[in-house]
Amino acid sequence: MTRNPFQINPENFNKPRKKTTPKNVREAHEGLYHARMNLPTAARHCGMTEKEMKMTFWEYLKYNPIMEINNV
Secondary structure, eight states: OOOOTTOOOGGGTOOOOOOOOHHHHHHHHHHHHTTSSOHHHHHHHHTOOHHHHHHHHHHHHHHSOOOOOOOO
């Protein structure tokens, strides 16, 4: 009997969230700021939802203005 490749596996839905610590949040913000992480990856890295990550990253940008790099 073959397994249906389109069958949904319920084990994939309830993954435990990582503990949110200031260190993890700082790493995620810096990863987003320098474009080393995308939003879903950063949110999983620090145990937040994507909406929470967006809100905290906007706060991060408010107090850490974007630096311009001039390539001469």
